[in-house]
Amino acid sequence: MNTPVTPEQQAEIDNLRQSPRQTLRVISEGMERHLYTAHPVLDHGFVRVVDYMGDDAAICQAARVSYGRGTKSVQNDEGLIRYLMRHWHSTPFEMCEVKFHVKLPVFVARQWIRHRTANVNEYSARYSILDREFYIPAPEHLAAQSQKNNQGRDEVLQGEEAARVLELLREDAMRSYDHYEAMLSQDGQQGLARELARMNLPANIYTQWYWKVDLHNLLHFLRLRADAHAQFEIRAYADALCGIVADWVPAAFAAFRDYRMDSVSLSAQAVAVLKRRLAGETVTQEQSGMSAREWREFEEIWG
Amino acid sequence: MNTPVTPEQQAEIDNLRQSPRQTLRVISEGMERHLYTAHPVLDHGFVRVVDYMGDDAAICQAARVSYGRGTKSVQNDEGLIRYLMRHWHSTPFEMCEVKFHVKLPVFVARQWIRHRTANVNEYSARYSILDREFYIPAPEHLAAQSQKNNQGRDEVLQGEEAARVLELLREDAMRSYDHYEAMLSQDGQQGLARELARMNLPANIYTQWYWKVDLHNLLHFLRLRADAHAQFEIRAYADALCGIVADWVPAAFAAFRDYRMDSVSLSAQAVAVLKRRLAGETVTQEQSGMSAREWREFEEIWG
Amino acid sequence: MNTPVTPEQQAEIDNLRQSPRQTLRVISEGMERHLYTAHPVLDHGFVRVVDYMGDDAAICQAARVSYGRGTKSVQNDEGLIRYLMRHWHSTPFEMCEVKFHVKLPVFVARQWIRHRTANVNEYSARYSILDREFYIPAPEHLAAQSQKNNQGRDEVLQGEEAARVLELLREDAMRSYDHYEAMLSQDGQQGLARELARMNLPANIYTQWYWKVDLHNLLHFLRLRADAHAQFEIRAYADALCGIVADWVPAAFAAFRDYRMDSVSLSAQAVAVLKRRLAGETVTQEQSGMSAREWREFEEIWG
Amino acid sequence: MNTPVTPEQQAEIDNLRQSPRQTLRVISEGMERHLYTAHPVLDHGFVRVVDYMGDDAAICQAARVSYGRGTKSVQNDEGLIRYLMRHWHSTPFEMCEVKFHVKLPVFVARQWIRHRTANVNEYSARYSILDREFYIPAPEHLAAQSQKNNQGRDEVLQGEEAARVLELLREDAMRSYDHYEAMLSQDGQQGLARELARMNLPANIYTQWYWKVDLHNLLHFLRLRADAHAQFEIRAYADALCGIVADWVPAAFAAFRDYRMDSVSLSAQAVAVLKRRLAGETVTQEQSGMSAREWREFEEIWG
Incomplete structure (x- = not known):
């Protein structure tokens, strides 16, 4: 079962959710509902919205360099957003920003970080001790190597082979973590530096970070990572983010779906x-x- | 007199200022007071805050990758912020974001845009017609060329020379704009394309843009542009921004002042x-x- | 007639072209021919290649993270480059870099600089005095404002209207420059600071810069600026750059043409x-x- | 013993080093000597220069936006470079570029990649199978956790504790790799997908990448990573890079040492x-x- 958030964390989150405050800023009702809610991803991961800036109207406001929110109707805004998306205007979409807190396996984090136009604060394993949490694929995601595509998956492993793989992953994770703790221990010994001990931990251990990105670059991320060719594990995060973005900026997300995700590029x-x-x-x-x-x-x- | 905002714009801004809404997001009380207020700069320019994300506590929250706002005291937060600034940790400061609407002369905009890590939507003179608004320096800023420093100013021009310069600047601005309108006019003629006619306008005409930037990059901008070596005209904008940032994130701004603006770097x-x-x-x-x-x-x- | 380079500059360039040196680096024969040659653009502008890094094979070498140049054939390299372009792999194309020296009107420079992922050093009008060189459109490019598209052009202006526009542009440019010189003059007066005097100069004055960019971001620039919807004046530069890139990395440029420039995106x-x-x-x-x-x-x- | 390069790779590198070609580009004699030479770092890593663009003179040429190489003396160039560095002018230093091939442990790569303004192509463990190469610290680098500084090291571990740590690191690395191979094997079974099997590998396994960066951003990297507070393992790479940069752009590196590395910032x-x-x-x-x-x-x- 996935319970990524501890009771103490949940209590703190609940407390924050019960203390709305007044602001003169733009509000996205769809996004307010997501604030502080940890959406589970994979077996121990999550994404949760920490903060956001802007909404659909803010995209148009910036495109028009207008005072106030502009006097145009919602329908006009939708038409403008579709036009901007269709013609690859990127700067108005950069005027919305979002900050997520994400818990994810290290091998997913290593793919994710390749998207450079974003701000990141990662939990430091030089400074702190990592938790004993590892990603172990669900049996239905334990796929064989594709024979046609070097970086693809084929059918799901079955029977004994599947069982053996799961056992190896679990055992190696636990043993690595045991030895991590043994090396760190200051009980009767000096204890190895954290920045060194962490090198023993495998790539399916969970890490956490704050990730802040503008809407244009977020959509670019989603285009590549919510795609069928992306690795399943990062796609699981991208899919969760898609659901959030659709509630945050519904017009922009619909345009993104039509002109990017479900579009076809012809040579x-x-x-x-x-x-x-x-x-x-x-x-x-x-x-x-x-x-x-x-x-x-x-x-x-x-x- | 500086009246950068029209009565219609002011009415719209007043309306927005009277409609606070509820949010679960982090609030900076100091920044809420600035929202939608156009701070005059130079003779026709302004800066106004359109939106913001985060506060001092959000910097610490990201540095700690914590849930909720963290349980640490304000004093601890200040100490952490000073430590982060002193040791050149940049990513936690990137976790705050701000969006400004700025009206500024083109030659200032050309310096400003050199700061690349920001999002910009500029009023398009291809698409729209620019207003007849030009920056004419106040007499006390009409400085002579420095003899020691190629890119510096010396004493203020006096008497006839000053008068002559002001007259030339005013006359050329008005004549250029008259001709701009004459070329655009579709009265009894086809009318030149806007994207061409604008080439006749001098660099002291005002433009406008939305400028969105994270706190780290904003502070870097202020360090260079609120500096004594910066050209007076862009410094006027940087000074206005400093006042806003000091209200938004007081602890971060104090640390910035001590460790950057008022610091000395020794070889x-x-x-x-x-x-x-x-x-x-x-x-x-x-x-x-x-x-x-x-x-x-x-x-x-x-x- | 377009003679963008002075005889002294040409002598220096000729001298450099006659002094080849030995290197262990990768060479692109097609690009060596362009080095230091100023390609005229518009009436007084140019682009010239100052330096470059990499070739078609370097794209594949990086994609394979290989030692040496790899043992693959040119045909394999072409197939790989087409695959990478088709599937939006950007990082291997970032492994080629080019540095241009460009002379261009200020209003073109203002569009150009919006492409942020590049390195720029511009001639400083704070520090130095600009030359008396202005872009005056050729009669066949003096287009009327489009009635259908706010940021588009229509037919070419004819007869008296065209003549009047050209006269206004020429006269205003000359008068502005005369006054620029008059304000700067230290003959019998103090002389206005350069950083102030420049504000009188219109947007068709020429400036110069060094512009360094990787191939991926250059192709993105060309996709937007060599497009039929781009303003003619920046397209003239983009077209000149296309010719150079086609000689530098022929396989990458052919793939770019098929999958980007001549491609169609279907919603x-x-x-x-x-x-x-x-x-x-x-x-x-x-x-x-x-x-x-x-x-x-x-x-x-x-x- | 450190033999990071295989005989076949060495043969290919030797071959390339024996085939100089003619170019009209700028040459740095100091850098030509480094081309293709793999400098060993840690137990199995290396850095080697794949290509470069520019030299000390190119920094000045860009700062002056000059034709050709400029007529100034080497001494003048040094003075200008020191001035630019002292006053935090960054764009001229961005006009030099370098491309490295680096072999490094994954936990070092994770720190390194946080420097976003660079281009990277990493060996893909989705696509290919990683080699059995792990970083095992030399005994003199097996440091205890600092008691004063959460992210620091203390004295070197001694005796039995040191031996135990080394044994754990070696055994876990070998076992993880054995199981990686066992899961991938298609001998009598389907074989797990590469993109999944890699999650079992610890953070001290070696990876490789091409890393391309401009001189300004490289110096910023070196300032942070060749610093006494950086983790020893990444500092080993930064030190190797410092030696290369000192040969490539001696004047810029000397200025960097005086005004950055050995400078003191006073609040x-x-x-x-x-x-x-x-x-x-x-x-x-x-x-x-x-x-x-x-x-x-x-x-x-x-x-």
Whole structure:
């Protein structure tokens, strides 16, 4: 069972949720409901919104460099947001900002941190001692190596092999942590420095960080990490974030879905093939100017 | 007189200031007072806070990667903030964010934009027509070229020379704008494209933008632009921002003042000279390992 | 006639071009030919390559994190580059870098600088005196304001209107510069500070800068600025850069052309419409889920 | 013994070192000597220069936005570089760029990657299988946890405790890798996906990446990571990089040493205390306006 937050933490969060205060700032009602709520991800992880700035209207306000909230209707705002998204205007979306607290396995953190245009404060294992919490995949996510795609997954492992893998992961995690504690211990010995002892811990241990990012860069992150080609574990976080963003800035998220997530990018060659097909022609890979791999990717969508 | 905001804009701002709403987010009381208030700068410019995220406690919360606001006292928070500033920890300060609406002359905007780690939406002179508003220096800021420092100012111009300069600046501004309007006009002619007509406008015309930045990068901006070596006109904006930041995050701003603005950076050579002086020795430039210029800069502080 | 480089500058450039030196670094033969050559742009501008790092093979070398240049064939490298471009892998393209010296009108510089992920050193008008060089559009680029698109151009101005515009632009430029010189003059007067006098200069005056950028961010710049919707004047620079990049990294540039410049991005709605059309159905705007504007943009490509 | 490069890799590197080519670009003789040479760091790591752009003169050339290399003497260049460094001008230093190939333990990579203004391509453990190489500290670096500083080290562990730690680190590394291989194996079983199996590997396993950075950001990295407060293991890399940079841009590195590495930053309070001391006064902590901790840090330098 996933209980990522301790009772003490929950009490503190509940307390904060019961103390609304007055502000002159822009409010997103959808986002207020998420504040301080830890959304569970994987077996011990979570994402929770710590703070946010802006809403759909703030995107338009910035695009128009206007005073106040502008006098335009919600419908006009939606049209403008769709226009901005369609034509790759990025700066108005940068005018919204969000700060998350995330608990995640180290190997997920290592992928995540590659998105550089964000602010991060990570729990320091030089300074503090990490908790005994490791990600162990659920049986249905214990996938075999893909034979076709070097960085892909195939079917789920079955039977004895699956059991053996789970046992190895669990045992190695526990033993590594036992030895981590043994090396740190100052009971009858000096105790190894924390910054050294942590090197024994495997990449499925959980870490935590504050991650602050603007909406434009968050959507770029989601485009890559909520994608079918992303590793399942980071996708689980991206999916949780998608749900939050959809409540925060519904118009921007809908435009993002239509023009990014569910959009298709056609190469010059693919445009030419589609035009010939629309004219009734049959086009083969040889005639398409595409490589075999591109053609396969093209056919997956267009048949 | 400086009346940067029109009556309609003021009415809208007043309206917003009278509609506080409830939020679960962190509030900075000092900053709430600034929201939507246009602080005049130069003859037609202003800065006003559109939105903000975080306060002093949020810096500590991120540094500790803590749940809730943490249980530490305000005094502990101050000590931590001073420690973080002294030891050049930048990421906790990145966890606060602020969005300004700024009206400023183009030549100031050109200096300002060199600070790249920020989000900007500028009023588009491709899309819209600029207003007839130009920066004309107050007589006491009409400075002569420095003879010692290529990029510095000397005494204030006097008498006829000052009058002549002001007249040239005013006349050229008005004539350029008249011609801008004449070229744009669609009265009895096609009218030149806006994106072309704007090229006739001088660098003292006012533009506007939304500027969003995190606290770390804002402080870096203030360190360079609220400095005595910065051009007076951008310093006027930096000074206005300093006043706002001091109300927003008082502990962080005090630490910034002590460890950045009012601090002195000593080179290896300067450290050696000071140590010898403290030991009672008299050290000359020749013995100091400093160039004549460095020595002059050193003596300005240490005599 | 465009003679952006003075005879003295040309002599220095010629001298540099005659002094090849030995290096162990990667060489791009196509780029060596461009080094130090000033390509004229607009009436007084230019772009010239000052230095570069990497070539097509360096992209693959980084993608493979390999020693040496790798043993793969040129054909394999091309396939890998196309794959990386198609799937939006950006980091290998960041491993190539280029440094340009550019002379350009200030209003173009103001658009250009919005691309933040680059390094810039601009000629300082605080420190130095600008030259008397202004961009005056060629008659065939003196376009009227578009009636349909606020930030677009329409037909070229004709006859008297065109003549009047050119005269205004020329006269205002010359008069502004005369007054700039008059204010700076220290002949019988103190002379206004350079940092102030420059405010009188219009946005078509030329400035210069060194601009250094990685290939990924350069291609992003070109995608937006070599586009039909970009203002003609910045597009002129982008087109010149395209020619240089095509010689520097031919495989990467070909992939960029196919997957970015000549590609088409289809929204979820557009994908659905095309699929129905391919199935023989006729779809109207009302049935498409697209706004009138989106539909118009869609029909421009697909009929 | 440290033999980070395989014989095949060495052969390829030797081959590249024997094939100089002609270029019109700027050459740094000091840097050419480093090209392709793998400098050993820790037990299995290395840094090697893959490519570079610019030299000391290129910094000045950009600062002056000049044609060619400029006609100034080397001495003038040094003075300008020292001036730029002293007054925190960062953009000219951004005009030099360098690309390294680095092999390093994952826990070092995690600290390193926090420096965001750089380009990185890391060896992918989703795509490929990692080698059996782990960092095991040399006995003289097996330090105890500091009692005074949460993120610091104390004396070196001795005797049995040291032996036990080394044994635990070695055994856990080997066992984790055995199990990694066992889970990946497709011998009589499906084989776990690489992207999952890697989660079992501890943070002292070696990874590799290409790291490209401009000189300004590299010096900022070195200032923080070649510092006495940095963890020994990343400092070992920073020290190796310092040696390379000193050969590449000797004037810039000397200025960096004097004005950054060996400089001292005095707070407003510290300036006041030193001035009083210079005037012959004795100042206590109570009178200094500093906290006990600041005072301790102050006395470490000034007695």
